[in-house]
Amino acid sequence: MKLSWIAFGILLTLCGILAALFIIGETPGGLHIPHPEYPDMLQGRPGVETQSHIKWLGYAFGVIQFFFFAALVLFCLNKQGRLKKLKLPILLATALCITALTLTMAAYWTFTRSGSGQLFGGFPLPTALMFYALWPMQLFFVVIYVIYYDKAIFTSDDNDTFQALLRGHRDDVKEVADGS
Amino acid sequence: MDRSMTILLCLGLYMLICFGVGLWAMRRTKSTKDFFMAGRNLGVLVTALAVFSANMSGFGFVGGPGLVYKMGMSSIWICLTAPLGFAVAFFLLAKRIRLIAELRDSVSLPDTVAARYKSETSRFLTALAIILGVMGYLATQILAMSMVLREILNSNPLFGGGVSLAMCVIISSTVMVFYSVAGGIIASVYADLIQGAIMVVASILVFITATTAVDGGFAGMATTIMKDNPEAIAPWGTLGMIGCLSWYFIFTMGVAGQPHVIIKMMMYKKVSDAKHILPISVGAYAIAALLWLSIGLVMRSLVLQGVHAPLANADEAAPQFLQSCAHPLLAGIVFAGLFSAIMSTGSSFLNIGTAAVIHDMPKAFGIKTIKNELFKARVTTVVLTAVAAFFALYIGDLVALLGAFGWGTFAAALVPTIAVGLNWKRATPLAANVAIIASIVINFGIKMASKSAGFSVPFSVNTGAIALLVSLTLFFGISLLSKPPKLDADIEAVMDI
Numbered sequence: 305m306k307l308s309w310i311a312f313g314i315l316l317t318l319c320g321i322l323a324a325l326f327i328i329g330e331t332p333g334g335l336h337i338p339h340p341e342y343p344d345m346l347q348g349r350p351g352v353e354t355q356s357h358i359k360w361l362g363y364a365f366g367v368i369q370f371f372f373f374a375a376l377v378l379f380c381l382n383k384q385g386r387l388k389k390l391k392l393p394i395l396l397a398t399a400l401c402i403t404a405l406t407l408t409m410a411a412y413w414t415f416t417r418s419g420s421g422q423l424f425g426g427f428p429l430p431t432a433l434m435f436y437a438l439w440p441m442q443l444f445f446v447v448i449y450v451i452y453y454d455k456a457i458f459t460s461d462d463n464d465t466f467q468a469l470l471r472g473h474r475d476d477v478k479e480v481a482d483g484s
Numbered sequence: 485m486d487r488s489m490t491i492l493l494c495l496g497l498y499m500l501i502c503f504g505v506g507l508w509a510m511r512r513t514k515s516t517k518d519f520f521m522a523g524r525n526l527g528v529l530v531t532a533l534a535v536f537s538a539n540m541s542g543f544g545f546v547g548g549p550g551l552v553y554k555m556g557m558s559s560i561w562i563c564l565t566a567p568l569g570f571a572v573a574f575f576l577l578a579k580r581i582r583l584i585a586e587l588r589d590s591v592s593l594p595d596t597v598a599a600r601y602k603s604e605t606s607r608f609l610t611a612l613a614i615i616l617g618v619m620g621y622l623a624t625q626i627l628a629m630s631m632v633l634r635e636i637l638n639s640n641p642l643f644g645g646g647v648s649l650a651m652c653v654i655i656s657s658t659v660m661v662f663y664s665v666a667g668g669i670i671a672s673v674y675a676d677l678i679q680g681a682i683m684v685v686a687s688i689l690v691f692i693t694a695t696t697a698v699d700g701g702f703a704g705m706a707t708t709i710m711k712d713n714p715e716a717i718a719p720w721g722t723l724g725m726i727g728c729l730s731w732y733f734i735f736t737m738g739v740a741g742q743p744h745v746i747i748k749m750m751m752y753k754k755v756s757d758a759k760h761i762l763p764i765s766v767g768a769y770a771i772a773a774l775l776w777l778s779i780g781l782v783m784r785s786l787v788l789q790g791v792h793a794p795l796a797n798a799d800e801a802a803p804q805f806l807q808s809c810a811h812p813l814l815a816g817i818v819f820a821g822l823f824s825a826i827m828s829t830g831s832s833f834l835n836i837g838t839a840a841v842i843h844d845m846p847k848a849f850g851i852k853t854i855k856n857e858l859f860k861a862r863v864t865t866v867v868l869t870a871v872a873a874f875f876a877l878y879i880g881d882l883v884a885l886l887g888a889f890g891w892g893t894f895a896a897a898l899v900p901t902i903a904v905g906l907n908w909k910r911a912t913p914l915a916a917n918v919a920i921i922a923s924i925v926i927n928f929g930i931k932m933a934s935k936s937a938g939f940s941v942p943f944s945v946n947t948g949a950i951a952l953l954v955s956l957t958l959f960f961g962i963s964l965l966s967k968p969p970k971l972d973a974d975i976e977a978v979m980d981i
Contacts, residue, residue, distance in 0.1 A: 348715025426702030
């Protein structure tokens with residue numbers, strides 16, 4: 305199946321998830337309340353009360369986003385056989401991000417049920433996973449870009465092709481200018 | 485020397501540097517291409533820091549810490565997007581937009597859109613979205629800059645507390661307009677360079693200060709916040725899972741639609757520089773995000789511990805932290821950084837808006853050659869600043885409404901049209917036009933509905949995320965269901981590279 309249709313399918317799925325969320329709606333009382341003592345500070349209501357009914361929809365909304373980012377990048381690189389080199393690293397980086405998001409979410413539901421927890425690296429486990437797992441996993445996309453730039457994104461052949469194109473274009477412009 | 489005088493000196497020094505940059509850049513600005521595109525001759529470090537600082541802006545200094553103070557960890561999902569957001573933007577655009585800019589000698593984003601789609605309507609709509617967004621952003625930047633300046637001047641005994649907001653608007657706009665008119669985008673990107681460097685240094689120093697401001701460092705802050713409200717220190721903060729994930733979506737994808745960010749991808753010297761620019765931008769952003777996170781957490785903890793008085797407004801988190809916890813010199817550097825962040829972002833918007841008004845709108849209406857374009861661009865820059873300053877001072881409601889035209893509208897309008905469209909030959913002008921109109925209508929519509937009818941989006945889903953999702957879906961759907969368009973041969977060839 306063509307990547308453009310896959311990207312379109314993912315977008316329709318994301319729209320469907322949002323529509324479902326809007327139909328289901330929030331629990332009475334909302335997600336947060338003003339802090340009883342301090343102005344302009346909010347307190348979140350426990351996720352187990354306010355968000356457990358949309359737990360799986362939320363998870364799908366997060367995971368499918370990563371599929372969309374990956375599909376879009378692959379779709380835009382799908383020229384002149386570049387995908388052969390880039391497909392596997394990008395899919396691996398996507399899988400790592402999804403794993404980190406899954407762990408963060410799983411840890412969150414445990415945390416919100418107990419309302420407390422041990423600290424790891426200065427933060428509760430789900431927040432620590434967000435900082436120390438989800439954030440660095442995204443860096444793989446940066447690493448892939450740097451490593452594969454000369455090999456698959458803009459090769460020396462690409463540069464030659466572009467220079468030839470540029471020369472041809474300048475000649476055309478000059479001819480038009482001379483003619484007029 | 486007392487604190488207020490140190491801060492004032494740092495700010496004065498920064499303004500002098502701005503004048504210097506403006507004069508220096510003026511000598512390098514000889515053509516429209518120099519004024520709008522920096523002669524397509526920027527080095528790696530300048531471009532990298534310009535991309536990063538355009539993305540961070542003054543919001544990272546004031547709004548970001550304020551959001552952490554108010555909502556806990558929610559806004560971290562904005563910072564968290566940087567590695568993937570920048571990477572997606574570079575994968576999609578850095579090479580392609582740079583190649584098309586050189587091939588067609590483009591001096592603006594609508595120029596590139598017109599070349600890609602062979603459509604003056606697409607050029608017009610892109611320019612319109614840019615102008616609407618720029619006016620909102622510019623007015624809010626001028627207002628923020630003037631409010632910061634008034635705080636600084638009125639806290640200094642030299643001025644006796646009587647400096648008006650209008651006077652501060654005049655002072656700050658004059659500095660910004662001077663270097664923007666004189667040096668165009670060259671002055672703007674070198675101001676970005678200074679801003680980026682200040683932000684990186686200040687963020688490291690603030691982070692170190694913040695870790696010692698609360699007993700137990702970050703663990704102490706987390707424990708204090710968790711005792712008061714566990715959700716606030718959990719990953720979603722008080723906004724909730726769906727709201728945070730919608731922020732993740734709009735801020736990851738949105739980088740590729742911010743005109744003040746992607747325009748810089750048209751200006752670097754060598755196409756192969758992109759692979760060096762990306763990691764530097766991401767690294768700088770990661771360091772600057774430390775300021776965002778640490779100030780917000782420190783201030784929330786100190787208030788909860790009763791060590792600091794509660795803040796009347798969450799946006800006071802950063803200024804109050806600097807007043808009460810930071811060394812006067814650090815406070816001075818951060819205030820100068822804040823001022824430079826706002827000013828350089830404002831200057832970038834000014835340049836983009838000027839290009840849309842003086843270059844793209846006339847072309848969209850069939851005027852092919854504009855005489856004395858450089859002179860007219862400089863005059864337009866002054867006029868745009870004056871109009872934005874007037875909006876900022878006298879039409880607050882309009883500014884707020886146009887402010888909503890910020891990130892979300894740019895993302896929803898330009899990600900499909902430019903980021904996807906430059907990579908997909910099948911994308912049609914109709915799809916691009918519909919995507920831009922949808923982005924404007926949805927963002928404005930929801931804002932108006934919430935303002936006039938009290939409508940609120942369930943689960944705090946970001947309006948821009950909804951607009952982006954809809955505009956992307958329409959863009960793909962219409963293009964897939966339409967006959968593939970016929971492109972110019974050179975554009976088709978460059979899209980194969």
